[in-house]
Amino acid sequence: MLLLTHSLPELQSITRDLKSKYGPLVSLSIGSHPSVFIGSHSLTHQVLIQNGTTFSDRPEIYPLRAISTASYGPIWRTFRHNLTSNFLRPSNVKSYSCARKYALGVMISRLQKQQQQQEQAVGTIKVIDHIYLAILRLSVLMCFGEKLDDSGLNDMASVHDVVGPPPPIVVDHEPELVITEEKLQKIPYLKAVILEGLRRHPPGHLVLPHRVTKEVELQGYKTPKGATINFMVAEMGWDPDVWDEPMEFKPERFLLNDGSGVGFDVGGSKGIKMMPFGAGRRICPGADLALLHLEYFVANLIWYFHWSVADGYVVDLAEQVKFKVVMKNPLETKIISRTKGQPIDQ
Numbered sequence: 580m581l582l583l584t585h586s587l588p589e590l591q592s593i594t595r596d597l598k599s600k601y602g603p604l605v606s607l608s609i610g611s612h613p614s615v616f617i618g619s620h621s622l623t624h625q626v627l628i629q630n631g632t633t634f635s636d637r638p639e640i641y642p643l644r645a646i647s648t649a650s651y652g653p654i655w656r657t658f659r660h661n662l663t664s665n666f667l668r669p670s671n672v673k674s675y676s677c678a679r680k681y682a683l684g685v686m687i688s689r690l691q692k693q694q695q696q697q698e699q700a701v702g703t704i705k706v707i708d709h710i711y712l713a714i715l716r717l718s719v720l721m722c723f724g725e726k727l728d729d730s731g732l733n734d735m736a737s738v739h740d741v742v743g744p745p746p747p748i749v750v751d752h753e754p755e756l757v758i759t760e761e762k763l764q765k766i767p768y769l770k771a772v773i774l775e776g777l778r779r780h781p782p783g784h785l786v787l788p789h790r791v792t793k794e795v796e797l798q799g800y801k802t803p804k805g806a807t808i809n810f811m812v813a814e815m816g817w818d819p820d821v822w823d824e825p826m827e828f829k830p831e832r833f834l835l836n837d838g839s840g841v842g843f844d845v846g847g848s849k850g851i852k853m854m855p856f857g858a859g860r861r862i863c864p865g866a867d868l869a870l871l872h873l874e875y876f877v878a879n880l881i882w883y884f885h886w887s888v889a890d891g892y893v894v895d896l897a898e899q900v901k902f903k904v905v906m907k908n909p910l911e912t913k914i915i916s917r918t919k920g921q922p923i924d925q
């Protein structure tokens with residue numbers, strides 16, 4: 580089959596149809612490049628975890644060969660080693676705590692100012708799809724969007740249990756008090772919300788394309804050397820054979836039975852149920868940092884503000900595929916500062 584489209588939604592709808600007719604392994608040809616789409620959890624595990632060396636190359640379609648686009652070989656290994664053993668080393672990530680706190684202070688100050696201005700102008704506060712870190716954009720808004728009408732996230736009872744009463748107001752971008760990285764460990768429900776956001780609305784519906792380095796047989800289909808292999812991340816997270824009520828937003832599914840923690844292996848080494856960060860040798864090296872930031876900013880933004888839907892606005896979680904998946908219709912929220920005292924002009 581020759582597929583004459585580069586539109587991801589169209590591609591997804593075609594692969595979804597084909598998958599329902601012919602099973603989880605669907606092979607398409609895009610131009611002259613044979614291209615395979617895998618939506619099966621077990622096959623993905625077999626391919627990326629058990630046969631990683633054969634499936635970790637990238638197709639030569641990128642003009643720039645950086646870490647994410649480099650061929651699987653010594654140059655990629657050097658890039659990856661530099662990144663993981665320096666910038667992303669756990670001790671370094673911990674040492675960026677001051678920068679995280681500063682970024683949070685800027686965010687809170689802006690939101691407080693916006694709240695004050697909008698209260699004066701129209702008596703209501705609208706924050707229009709404007710959370711300031713790109714990494715947070717989709718997941719936070721999706722989480723808020725899904726849970727806004729539910730007391731679960733705003734109350735996030737465990738956040739308040741862990742950190743106590745409302746914080747003091749923020750002056751000069753410097754929060755006196757924040758929910759620290761260490762305290763986040765005591766809020767398993769928060770981690771579950773973030774994971775559920777990434778399952779239900781993964782920022783990428785496909786991982787970056789992989790390339791197979793020798794001819795292989797995949798579930799009886801001969802796949803030639805050089806074929807591009809794509810993994811259907813969103814489909815895997817929504818598979819009713821693996822997830823109970825997959826289209827529902829239910830963070831509890833990630834909690835241990837007694838609610839004391841989260842029992843989920845993001846890397847999928849023993850089995851893949853979802854893979855928002857990919858899996859195997861090319862798995863996103865920033866996954867831990869991303870999860871930490873999502874938890875940190877969500878927890879603190881909930882501690883500092885009460886979030887609800889703007890008057891007359893109906894939450895619409897339709898997605899739009901840009902570089903990453905974003906909300907088609909930006910979220911409009913009303914925020915009320917929980918801080919003691921009034922926000923001041925800055």
Ligand code: HEM
Binds near residue numbers: 856865
């Ligand atoms: C919610 C946030 C993020 C998501 C969902 C995400 C997801 C992904 C995915 C799906 C891949 C492709 C995996 C594959 O090809 O199999 C990837 C690769 C990559 N990500 Fe992330 N990522 C996130 C944040 C970050 C952050 C914060 C960093 C760096 C600080 C980062 C750095 C990278 C790099 C360097 C690669 C290429 C890895 C390689 O090819 O070896 N990502 N990411």
